[in-house]
Amino acid sequence: MDSKEISAFQQQLQDWYGINQRELPWRHTTDPYRIWVSEVMLQQTQVNTVIPYYYRFIERFPEVAGLARARSQAVLKSWEGLGYYARARNLHKAAAVVDSRYGGRVPDDWQDFTALPGVGPYIGAAVLSIAYSHPYAVVDGNVKRVLARVFEDPTPVNGSAGHGAFRRLADSLLDQSRPGIYNQALMEVGALVCKPANPRCADCPINTFCLGNRHGSLDRYPQRNKRKPVPxxxxxxxxxxxxxxxxxxxxxxxxxxxxxxxxxxxxxxxxxxxxxxxxxxxxxxxxxxxxxxxxxxxxxxxxxxxxxxxxxxxxxxxxxxxxxxxxxxxxxxxxxxxxxxxxxxxxxxxxxxxxxxxxxxxxx
DNA sequence: AACGCGGGGAG
DNA sequence: CTCCCAGCGTT
Structure with a gap:
């Protein structure tokens, strides 16, 4: 895409998001801590599963200081049933660092924030763009699926080669002036329209840019490496x-x-x-x-x-x-x-x- | 680069 | 039931 097409891509995406975005509890706050908590829960976990956990967690630990001082047992109890418990252990440890080293304020610098336990490239980009409007493109499973289809990119989305490839694509498309809205819009399209099965291309705000839609090749993307059988x-x-x-x-x-x-x-x-x-x-x-x-x-x-x-x-x-x-x-x-x-x-x-x-x- | 790490939803 | 989904830390 040339720069004019990219602008239209960004605009259509965000216009659609303005109308079709879901009402979610973490979309009513600008508190970086709350957005961070939501992103940690949403990592590997679907929105509907997260919602009740998010409410309970924020009610129990409304700010960083309280979480930092909590007992491990209490934090894990709040996470019980959500899975990937290292997320809770790391968030707990990270809260202690934010409380003691940053006076309770979630750092807005990439190096500082992603140095915290449990904060990698995805959560770094999500929190810094949504809470602080910093221009980092998120690359999660939704984004990789959408981009693989739009560009008919054969790079396996679950392999290490996919990292750099989709990162470069995502960076080139990012709306630098409204990165938070843009990032959420792209992920929302992935969740609601460009779904893994039965994508709703007729309702898609970027279907005119999508090679997979134009060529009828959607069922071949995204490509992925085979998984191993589980014992x-x-x-x-x-x-x-x-x-x-x-x-x-x-x-x-x-x-x-x-x-x-x-x-x-x-x-x-x-x-x-x-x-x-x-x-x-x-x-x-x-x-x-x-x-x-x-x-x-x-x-x-x-x-x-x-x-x-x-x-x-x-x-x-x-x-x-x-x-x-x-x-x-x-x-x-x-x-x-x-x-x-x-x-x-x-x-x-x-x-x-x-x-x-x-x-x-x-x-x- | 490969593996360990839960749980939910769709069909 | 079976298949699909997927960031971060560790090694």
């Missing part, structure tokens, strides 16, 4: 009852589901029964001898790189005191107090069954 892992977990309480353990602070609480258990070995694995894992992980009383339920859950089938057992404590090998903390809790602890989604799927069964199950 399925069987897990046994035990709800260990003792004196009307149950045992939960806390995962180490980093890595998968870092810092969350769960019922102890682990992988079922090849050729091993689920019950045996449950007894073995609990002996190894928390040092307790238990008996398996009943099979409560089976839960299937998909992660990014593997799937699990979780066999959940009701168990009774026989003897031994808790000696942790893996987990970093433990509690004997009343089942109704589980709400106070952040737990993984896979655990949330069977906890309601525990509460319903409480009278018969916790009859000590």
């Amino acid at each position: 399925e892992i069987r897990i046994a977990a035990g709800v260990i009852r003792r004196n009307g309480r149950v045992l939960i353990t806390r995962r180490k602070p980093e890595g998968l589901l870092g810092g969350l609480w769960e019922f102890p258990g682990g992988k079922i070995h090849e050729g091993e029964s689920a019950e045996t694995a449950c007894r073995r894992e609990i002996k190894e992980e928390v040092g307790l001898n238990i008996v398996v009383d009943a099979h409560l339920t089976q839960v299937r859950h998909a992660y990014t790189h593997f799937k699990i089938v979780l066999e959940v057992f009701l168990c009774d404590h026989v003897d031994g005191n808790v000696r942790l090998n893996g987990p970093v903390d433990h509690r004997w809790i009343k089942i109704e107090d589980i709400d106070q602890y952040p737990v993984p989604r896979a655990n949330l799927k069977f906890i309601p069954k525990l509460r319903v069964k409480k009278p018969e199950v916790f009859n000590e």
Whole structure:
């Protein structure tokens, strides 16, 4: 596109956005902190999922200082069920830096802001353009999909080569005078019109510029590298009852589901029964001898790189005191107090069954 | 450059 | 069920 076409592209995009943009809670604020929180949540996560979390998080942590001083447990509880918990841990750490080093003001300099934990090129460009009107083009999944179609760009969007290619394209198209509006308009077109499946080209404000639309080649873009098949892992977990309480353990602070609480258990070995694995894992992980009383339920859950089938057992404590090998903390809790602890989604799927069964199950 | 990291929606 | 989606940090 020449400069005249680029101007028209920018104008049509923003005119459309003025009329068709969704009403979203983070579009009613100019507070850089709130926009930052929204962008962290929106990373890898769809708008409709984020909305209730955003309201609760902002109500609980309305400003940087409060978040900076909060306990890790409280921050994770606010994030419970949203996934990618490193986002919450990094946001928490970053808030402490903003509070202490920048007096609570979110830095508006690229180097300063993107040096914060969890702030990369996307969140950097999004927050600096939307909150501070700095001319950085966002390049997220929506933008890459739209640009791949408009320019029939065969660069795989999920490969490392795509980084520079789509970055250069996005930079060349950015409206330097209104970068925040322009960036949001382009992403909104990706979300509402130029969708992954069944794009609504007739309603698209930039369809006249789009080579994919003109040539009928949309179904070939964006191109992507094949993903690897995900293995399925069987897990046994035990709800260990003792004196009307149950045992939960806390995962180490980093890595998968870092810092969350769960019922102890682990992988079922090849050729091993689920019950045996449950007894073995609990002996190894928390040092307790238990008996398996009943099979409560089976839960299937998909992660990014593997799937699990979780066999959940009701168990009774026989003897031994808790000696942790893996987990970093433990509690004997009343089942109704589980709400106070952040737990993984896979655990949330069977906890309601525990509460319903409480009278018969916790009859000590 | 490749991998680890959750969860939700569409079909 | 299966397939699709996707920024940042670590290695």
